[in-house]
Amino acid sequence: MTDSSFDATNPPSRELLNDCVHCGFCLPTCPTYQLWGEEMDSPRGRIYLMDLAERGEIELEGAFTEHIDACLGCMACVTSCPSGVQYDRLLEATRPQVERNVPRARSDRWFRNGIFALFPYRRRLRAAAVGGALYQKSRLPALAARVLPPRLRAAQALMPQVRLRSAFASLPRRVRAEGEPRRRVALLSGCVQDVFFHEVNTATQRVLAAEGCEVLTPRDQGCCGALGLHAGREPHARERAKHTIATFEKLPVDNIVVNVAGCGSSMKEYGHLLADDPEWTDRAEAFSAKVRDITELLAELEPRAERHRIDAKVAYHDACHLGHAQGIREQPRSVLRTIPGVDLVDLPDAEICCGSAGIYNMVNPEPAEELGERKARNVQAVSPELLVTANPGCLLQLRRYLDDVPMLHPVQLLDASIRGRRPTEDP
Incomplete structure (x- = not known):
């Protein structure tokens, strides 16, 4: 044989x-x-x-x-x-x-190694944010877009608009529940999420507090390992999983809340990832049992905070690692429907990926671009005033092809409603 x-x-x-x-x-x-x-x-x-x-x-x-x-x-x-x-x-x-x-070509190996030398590290991301802010204010992006190879051109196109104030901001370690406490939860602040989508984390803390949750956000947390797990970098994923478990398991909380679909999917699979490690298997399973996506947790709670009216046609994009991997489809929609005035619409071909998929849109830019353009056409077909999706990778991917549709995480729209603000208004 x-x-x-x-x-x-x-x-x-x-x-x-x-x-x-x-x-x-x-x-x-x-x-x-x-x-x-x-x-x-x-x-x-x-x-x-x-x-x-x-x-x-x-x-x-x-x-x-x-x-x-x-x-x-x-x-x-x-x-x-x-x-x-x-x-x-x-x-x-x-x-x-x-x-x-399988040995990879030198350029391919260097590019992939470069991604993993940067993205899982918040300090390095913040240093990169300074350079990115200066770069975006120069004339270089327009010039580089014409001469860069496809992978670097895609990386540039996906670069978020850098706001240094948000990139260097810190989340409060504890936010008290408003009114009678209903749950005590811990928040995964993430790496890319905390530096480039910090406002999503602050909105998450405010909404949870408004709904009666005390929120703990440990400072010594880091990357959860999702990017590495999805890219086949198992040692990286296992190391990050263990650090995440060790950080959160000592907190006396009911749930661990995640507002990134890819992170939540991986964290719920820690038991499988560490199944062959006797020291960590039970700890991983106990940890994963507590993990909830923010919309999943909010759907479990009877709405308490007053919602102010937002009259808008809102398209919801199912992030693959929320809808397909975690099976969370109705919960985000039910949470958004608690906002008076919101006309929630689904997208055609909603089950087809937008092309983001972790690092896929950087290492495979051509098919990712085709899928991004296809998703953009499906968004335009329903003519929304807002688009919401629960994954930063999807937001970056879709912003590349849709510069005329405001985009938010679902928790940002709910936060705007609770606070009585316009949904596109910065805190």
């Missing part, structure tokens, strides 16, 4: 591979299959490649890695599969195999 092409460290499970009956229900929801119509760029095609590699019939280098790298990891196929195939587990087992065993 031919040896497997995978190494012995957590390879894709034969049982999970056998679950796929290749029915094709995943094809209409797979972004890359929709773009190219190639069987090997569909979920069932990639599972077929994993099956061949597990049997030792193909190598990991070459076509196998190309097709795995092309996957966004959006998990729309998991939602659409009638057989319950756990493609998410298969992909999470396969990507680390590629990262460990």
Whole structure:
């Protein structure tokens, strides 16, 4: 019998591979299959490649890695599969195999390493924010857009508008509940979120307090490991997961609140990520059981704070790691419907990813651009006055293609309603 092409460290499970009956229900929801119509760029095609590699019939280098790298990891196929195939587990087992065993071209390796040398570190991000602010005020962006290679051009286009005051601001470590306390929660402030979307964190604290939650935000927290987990950098993800667990488990809280879809998805999977580590398995499972997306938690609470009217047509974009990975679809909508005057509309082809997908829109800029433009057309089709979505990556991706539609996190819109402010007004 031919040896497997995978190494012995957590390879894709034969049982999970056998679950796929290749029915094709995943094809209409797979972004890359929709773009190219190639069987090997569909979920069932990639599972077929994993099956061949597990049997030792193909190598990991070459076509196998190309097709795995092309996957966004959006998990729309998991939602659409009638057989319950756990493609998410298969992909999470396969990507680390590629990262460990397939040598990448020097430029590709440097680019990916550069991303992970910056994004998980708040201090480095703040230093980069200073340079970014100066860069955005110069004439260089327009010039660079014409001469940069595709990956760097995409990175520049995705750069958020830097506001140094927000980038260097600190969140209060404790915010008291307004009125009778209902819950005590801890907030993941994040890395990219806290530096470039700090206003989302402050809105989250205010809304939770207004709804009767005491909010603790530990200072010594850091990256949760989501970017690394989704990119196959398992050692990075495991190290970050352990640090996050150790930071939050000592807090006497009912829930750990997350306002980033990708982070919440990963944090709910810590038990699986650390399942082979006896010292951490039980701690990881106990931690994950407490994790709630902000809209998930708010949907569990009877609204207490008064909502002021906001007359606006609001489009809701399902972030993939909220809708597909966590199964949280109705909760954000029910929370937004508590705002008087909001006319909430869904997008056409809502199950198709916008092309953000962690670092995908930087390492695979061409398909990400096609998907971003497709999503932008679907947004324009419903003519919204506001667009809301629960993931910073989606916000950055869509802002690249929609400069005429204001965009917010759902909690920012709720915060504006509670405080009686215009939804596009800065705090």
